[in-house]
Amino acid sequence: MLSRTANNLYWIARYMERADTVARLLDVGSRISLIPSEHGYRSEWDSLLQASGMAEGFTAKYGDPVQRNLESWLFFDRDNPSSVASCLTAARENARIVRTAMTAQVWDALNMAFQELRQLERQERSSLDQSTLTDWVTRQSALVRGAIDANLLRDDGYNFLNLGYYLERADNTARLLDVKYYVLLPRLDFVGSGLDNYQWSTLLRAMGAQRAFHWAYGGEITAGKIADFLILNRQSPRALITCIAGAENHLSRLAKTYGKAGAAQDSVRAMLTELESETVERIFDEGLHEYLSRFIGSVAGLGTVIHEVYLGGEIS
Amino acid sequence: MGVFFDEMNGSGDRSGGGTRAPYARLEEWLATMPKELRSLKQAEAEALFRRIGITFAVYGEGGDPDRLIPFDMFPRVFSGAEWARLDRGVKQRAKALNMFLVDVYGRGEIIRAGRVPANLVYQNEAYEKAAVGFVPPKGVYSHIVGIDLVRTGPEEFFVLEDNCRTPSGVSYMLENREIMMRMFPGLFRENRIEPIDSYAEILRRTLASVAPAKCKGDPKVVILTPGHFNSAYYEHSFLADLMGVELVEGQDLFVDGEFVYARTTEGPKRVDVIYRRIDDAFLDPLCFRPDSMLGVPGLMDVYRSGGVSICSAPGAGVADDKAIYTYVPDMIRFYLGEEPILKNVPTWKCAERDDLKYVLDNLGELVVKEVHGSGGYGMLVGPKATKAEIEAFRAQLVADPSNYIAQPTLALSTVPTFVDEGVAPRHVDLRPYCLVGERIELVKGGLTRVALREGSLVVNSSQGGGVKDTWVLAE
Numbered sequence: 016m017l018s019r020t021a022n023n024l025y026w027i028a029r030y031m032e033r034a035d036t037v038a039r040l041l042d043v044g045s046r047i048s049l050i051p052s053e054h055g056y057r058s059e060w061d062s063l064l065q066a067s068g069m070a071e072g073f074t075a076k077y078g079d080p081v082q083r084n085l086e087s088w089l090f091f092d093r094d095n096p097s098s099v100a101s102c103l104t105a106a107r108e109n110a111r112i113v114r115t116a117m118t119a120q121v122w123d124a125l126n127m128a129f130q131e132l133r134q135l136e137r138q139e140r141s142s143l144d145q146s147t148l149t150d151w152v153t154r155q156s157a158l159v160r161g162a163i164d165a166n167l168l169r170d171d172g173y174n175f176l177n178l179g180y181y182l183e184r185a186d187n188t189a190r191l192l193d194v195k196y197y198v199l200l201p202r203l204d205f206v207g208s209g210l211d212n213y214q215w216s217t218l219l220r221a222m223g224a225q226r227a228f229h230w231a232y233g234g235e236i237t238a239g240k241i242a243d244f245l246i247l248n249r250q251s252p253r254a255l256i257t258c259i260a261g262a263e264n265h266l267s268r269l270a271k272t273y274g275k276a277g278a279a280q281d282s283v284r285a286m287l288t289e290l291e292s293e294t295v296e297r298i299f300d301e302g303l304h305e306y307l308s309r310f311i312g313s314v315a316g317l318g319t320v321i322h323e324v325y326l327g328g329e330i331s
Numbered sequence: 332m333g334v335f336f337d338e339m340n341g342s343g344d345r346s347g348g349g350t351r352a353p354y355a356r357l358e359e360w361l362a363t364m365p366k367e368l369r370s371l372k373q374a375e376a377e378a379l380f381r382r383i384g385i386t387f388a389v390y391g392e393g394g395d396p397d398r399l400i401p402f403d404m405f406p407r408v409f410s411g412a413e414w415a416r417l418d419r420g421v422k423q424r425a426k427a428l429n430m431f432l433v434d435v436y437g438r439g440e441i442i443r444a445g446r447v448p449a450n451l452v453y454q455n456e457a458y459e460k461a462a463v464g465f466v467p468p469k470g471v472y473s474h475i476v477g478i479d480l481v482r483t484g485p486e487e488f489f490v491l492e493d494n495c496r497t498p499s500g501v502s503y504m505l506e507n508r509e510i511m512m513r514m515f516p517g518l519f520r521e522n523r524i525e526p527i528d529s530y531a532e533i534l535r536r537t538l539a540s541v542a543p544a545k546c547k548g549d550p551k552v553v554i555l556t557p558g559h560f561n562s563a564y565y566e567h568s569f570l571a572d573l574m575g576v577e578l579v580e581g582q583d584l585f586v587d588g589e590f591v592y593a594r595t596t597e598g599p600k601r602v603d604v605i606y607r608r609i610d611d612a613f614l615d616p617l618c619f620r621p622d623s624m625l626g627v628p629g630l631m632d633v634y635r636s637g638g639v640s641i642c643s644a645p646g647a648g649v650a651d652d653k654a655i656y657t658y659v660p661d662m663i664r665f666y667l668g669e670e671p672i673l674k675n676v677p678t679w680k681c682a683e684r685d686d687l688k689y690v691l692d693n694l695g696e697l698v699v700k701e702v703h704g705s706g707g708y709g710m711l712v713g714p715k716a717t718k719a720e721i722e723a724f725r726a727q728l729v730a731d732p733s734n735y736i737a738q739p740t741l742a743l744s745t746v747p748t749f750v751d752e753g754v755a756p757r758h759v760d761l762r763p764y765c766l767v768g769e770r771i772e773l774v775k776g777g778l779t780r781v782a783l784r785e786g787s788l789v790v791n792s793s794q795g796g797g798v799k800d801t802w803v804l805a806e
Contacts, residue, residue, distance in 0.1 A: 017583050018594045112559045115572040130381065171596060273597050328583065328594025 016116065018328030021175040023113040025326060027106045027125070028179025031156050034102035036187035038152035040067055041089045043194065043221040045145050047214060048082070060085055066194040069097055083140075090148055091136060099152055103132050106159075116172050124162040128155040153223075171272055174265040178321060181265070185258035186314045189307045191218060192245055215241050222253050242303065243295050255310060256290045262317070263287050269325070279324045282317050336484045336744045337756050338407065353408040353804055356521050361405075361747070361754065369404075369749065372514055376402050379510055401797035402507060404514070407746045407759060407779040411525075411806035417480070417488065417763065418773055420672035423663060425476040425765040428495055428650045430666040432472035436462045436646060446665050447658045452649060456703065459611060459646030461618055461631055468541040469769055472644040473651075474606075475501075475534070476765040480673070482744040489676045489741065491760065493659065495651040496643055497608050500798075501764050502566035504778045505530060505573075507800040523805040525775035530764070531573035534606075537768035538574075542603045543637045545589070550603040552576045553593065555584070557609045557625050567608050581609075586629035589638045604640045611645045653702045653736050654680065676741060682733035690737040691728070694721050697737040698788075699728065712788060714740050743788055746799065748781055758782045760790050761801065775803040 044063045060080035064070035069088070072095055077084040090099045107129035114122050135143065135151070160180075167173050215236050219225040224244070231250060232240045246255045263283045270276035298306045336342060339354040350358045380399050409417070434440050435452050436459075442449045452458060477498025479491040508527055512519055535552065542550035556567040558580050571578035583594050584602065592599035607614065613623040618631040633639050649655065657678045660671040679686035679697075690697060699711040711724040728735055745756035763777035779799040780790035790796040 016596055017577055017579060018596055019580065019583050020577075021596045108559065111564075112568075114568050115578060175596075269596075325596045 016171055018326055020113045020116050021172065022322075022326040023109040024116060024172050024175045025179040025321075027109045027113075028176045029183040030102040030106035030109065031125075031159055032180050032183035032187065033097060034099045034106070034152055035156040036183075036191065037067070037089055037097055037099050037102065038149045039221040039223075040191065040194075041086065041145060042149045043191070043217055044085065044089075045082070046217045046220070063194055066190050067097070068190070069095060082145075086145055086148070099148075100132060100136070103128050103155070118162070118166050118168075120162040120166055121159065124155075124159040128159065131155070171269060174269050174272075175325070177265045178262055181258045181261040182314055182318055182321075184253060185255055185262070186311055188222070188245055188253045188255055188258065189311050189314070191222065192242075193304060193307045194218065219244075224251065224253060227251065238303075239295050239299070242298060246298065247290065247293060247295065256287070259283065259287050259290055266321075277324055279317070279320045282320045286313055286317065335742050335756065335758070336482065336487075338482070338744050338746045338759075340747075340756075341485075353410045353413075353802075356518075357406065357408065360515075360518060360521075372404060373749065375514060376404060376510055379513070380506070400503065400792045401783060402510065403748050403757075403781055403783070403797050403799045404511070405747050405749055405754065406511065406518075406800045406802050407761075408522075408802045408804065411804055414525075414775060414803040416672065418775075420488070421476075421478050421480075421763050421765050421773055422771045423667065423669065423672055424478055424490065424493065424659065425473070425767050426771060427659065427663040427666050428476060428493060429471055429473055429767055431662045432495075432644075432647060432650050433466055433470050434666075435649065436465065436472075441662065441665050444665065446661050447655070451652075451654050451658075455649050455652055455654070457611075457646070457648035457652055459649070461635070462644065462646035465635055467644040468543055468640055471541055471767050472647040474537055474541065474642040474767050476767060477762050478673075478765065480761045480763070481676075481741055482759075482761070483742050484744075488673055490659070490673050491676060492653065492656060493651040494762075495647045496610070498762065498764065499563045499566055499608075500762060500778045500780075501530065502569045503798045504764070504776060504801065505569075507778075507798055508776070511800040522802065525803040525805050527774045527776040530774045531570065533766055533772050533774065534570070535574040535576070537766040537770075537772070538604050538606055538640075538642055540768035540770075541640050541642065543640050545637050546603040551601060552604040552606065553579045553584075553602050555579055555581065555605050555607040555609060557613070561608075563608065570606075576606075581613075581623075581625045581627050584627045584630075586627060586633055589633060589636055591627065591630060591633050591639045602639060604642060606642045611648060614641070614645060653700060654682075657736075676738045679737040681728060681735040681737060686737075687728075687732050690735075691725065694725060694728075696740060698740050699724065699735050699737045702734055702736060712740065715786075715788070740788070746779070746781065748783070748797075748799075750783075750785075755785070757785075758788050758790065759799070776801045 040063060044060055047063075048060065061070065064073050064080070073080070073085070073088050076092075076094060077088060088095050088098065092098045093101055093104075095101060107125050110117065110122055110125040131151075135148075163173075163176060167176070215238065216225060219228050219236075219241065222245075228236075228241070228244055231244060231248065244251050245253060248254050249257055249260065251257060266280050266283050267276075270280050334342060339350060339357070341349065341351055377399060380402060431441065435442070439449075439452075441447050442452060473495035475498060477494035477500070479494065480488050481491050482488050504527065538552045539550045552574070553576055554567055554571045556564060556578055558564065561567070568578050577593065579593055584591055585594065585599075586592075587599065591602045591605070593602050609625050612620045613625040615626045615628060615630040616623045617628045619626070630639070630641075631645070634641050634645070657675065657680065660675055663669055663671045679690050681687045681690055681699075690699065693713075694711070695713045695716075697711075697713045699713070701709045711721070713721065716724070743758040743760065746759050747754045748757040750757075759779050759781045761777050761779050763773055766772045779801045780792070781797050781799055782788060782790045782795070783797045784795050787795065792798075
């Protein structure tokens with residue numbers, strides 16, 4: 016297929032997944048801010064914006080983190096390239112460009128999300144509460160995902176879509192996990208306290224993984240278990256290892272389809288091998304934040320390689 | 332003015348004429364349709380269009396980029412006999428226009444014979460020096476010829492203009508039919524309506540039939556689009572999908588040696604036929620506009636050496652220029668030795684002194700158009716204009732007469748159309764899409780555009796026009 020088409024498919028998936036994450040982030044932020052804390056909710060929102068890389072733009076436009084402004088910034092604001100509205104619009108625009116590379120149902124799901132978004136934008140803001148908005152986004156992303164799984168041809172385009180999903184999800188899980196680092200940074204003695212647990216469980220909840228976590232681990236929520244669940248546990252759909260294994264799978268399929276493997280396959284296998292031999296103890300020794308930063312860097316690096324090999328259309 | 336031919340009821344003022352035969356069943360349909368159903372169906376049609384994403388952006392107007400072209404559910408109907416004549420007339424014209432193009436980029440016989448003035452051709456902005464001496468495969472320059480027709484009476488059809496470059500709108504022809512069939516299947520059971528859905532297949536075959544000599548095996552056809560910001564992007568992707576060919580942008584193609592290649596995830600893939608939906612000027616920055624980002628550097632060299640076919644061929648525009656238009660009947664006589672089946676609208680060329688004088692004296696009754704204009708912009712409709720508008724236009728006209736032609740205001744036929752108050756006659760035109768390759772083919776249908784504003788004669792979608800499904804009845 017055309018490199019540009021592959022690129023559009025890849026970005027449809029990345030934007031849809033990002034919209035999903037940002038909506039969940041809004042949920043985490045709102046919940047964390049509901050409990051009393053000695054820093055006030057301001058610092059929690061700050062850390063959330065920091066971790067998601069959206070802090071600078073927000074401060075420049077709105078200044079203080081007031082709940083309503085945060086909702087605007089994360090959900091509706093087109094000046095924020097990662098807002099839900101920006102992501103859904105970009106996903107739909109990418110889809111419009113490559114309509115011929117997807118089934119009518121997939122286009123329908125993406126287009127309807129965009130049309131409904133435009134209706135939401137016209138509605139009175141006071142009639143839309145935060146959880147309604149988050150639920151709406153989760154539902155839209157599920158509809159798109161479902162249409163892709165149900166009736167898209169399993170050809171190379173399908174692999175590029177999934178690469179987008181897995182890379183974005185890997186990046187986003189790492190960033191959500193990193194929110195904890197920013198929230199806790201001021202007071203290390205919180206670790207293991209009731210407040211700490213509440214924040215961890217909010218995080219799980221935001222990833223729709225609270226119950227799954229309890230099924231898998233049971234007992235107390237601890238930092239160690241959560242890190243294991245979200246980084247190293249292949250049963251967890253958002254775990255870093257699951258995302259990298261997914262990317263590895265789709266890159267292998269591409270290599271098979273095209274009859275040649277190269278830098279992208281090498282790069283993803285190296286990441287997977289490292290994750291497979293990783294332990295929670297070693298991650299905590301390195302420092303969770305340091306580990307996650309390094310991981311986010313590697314994912315970006317993999318994205319660059321994929322772009323060079325497949326999406327940029329360089330003459331090979 | 333005031334008396335218009337209505338295609339359903341006959342003459343507008345003589346109500347005794349009775350319903351014309353092709354519309355007989357529609358009259359019944361209309362009479363038995365409950366009013367609630369009508370608005371329900373109209374809403375359904377709109378939702379369908381928006382859902383499949385057919386929208387139309389108007390250049391330079393801003394506003395909603397996802398605007399819909401209004402769709403009118405009342406179809407326009409031709410009898411088989413009426414269509415047979417149009418079919419012959421349109422094909423005759425498409426053939427002559429292509430012969431003219433091969434001629435003017437070759438020996439220029441029609442100019443030597445004194446039938447068309449040399450300066451109108453060779454000094455025309457659309458005359459492409461890069462095409463001189465080159466005969467495209469099968470001698471075809473214009474592969475999709477859109478001929479705009481208007482009607483003033485039962486037998487009176489006039490050609491308003493020819494479109495030899497990249498006429499748009501065919502996606503509406505196809506989608507209007509899809510939507511009508513989906514909403515009113517009963518109508519299609521009761522009326523025997525010729526299908527049009529072979530259009531994409533014929534288009535693909537036409538494009539493949541003009542593959543360059545160097546192409547061995549199954550030709551690889553692509554559609555070249557300026558990109559998704561273009562107002563006709565939907566149509567480009569729609570046609571690519573129907574034909575099962577790639578939709579590419581300039582950046583997806585590159586020239587290497589004597590061929591053109593597409594950048595794919597598996598490396599370069601050779602391209603044989605390019606159905607381009609961008610203007611000549613943007614095709615190749617090395618040959619035409621150096622600042623163009625839309626084209627493919629080196630494309631023209633490959634084209635001239637027979638490594639790739641470009642449809643329509645660069646330079647085809649000289650045949651659909653409004654100044655050349657007046658000579659098309661002569662072309663038909665000159666090349667084919669036949670009388671034109673379809674008439675031209677009488678046209679005054681403002682470049683000529685006597686004509687200009689007549690036009691200036693009768694501005695209030697004429698339609699004056701820019702020679703190179705399109706889309707209903709920059710034109711004056713005398714009978715509909717205010718005094719001030721006429722005087723403003725007069726100044727423009729005097730300043731640059733050769734930029735304008737004038738035609739009488741035609742009493743365009745009307746077709747019943749759904750309006751707020753019920754059903755009312757609205758003026759229409761017709762654009763059939765003639766395909767020229769190894770053979771000349773025309774599907775039985777076209778795009779009917781309708782001026783939705785009462786009394787308006789301007790059918791362009793940028794000026795408040797809508798579209799209708801166009802039926803040809805099987806004999």
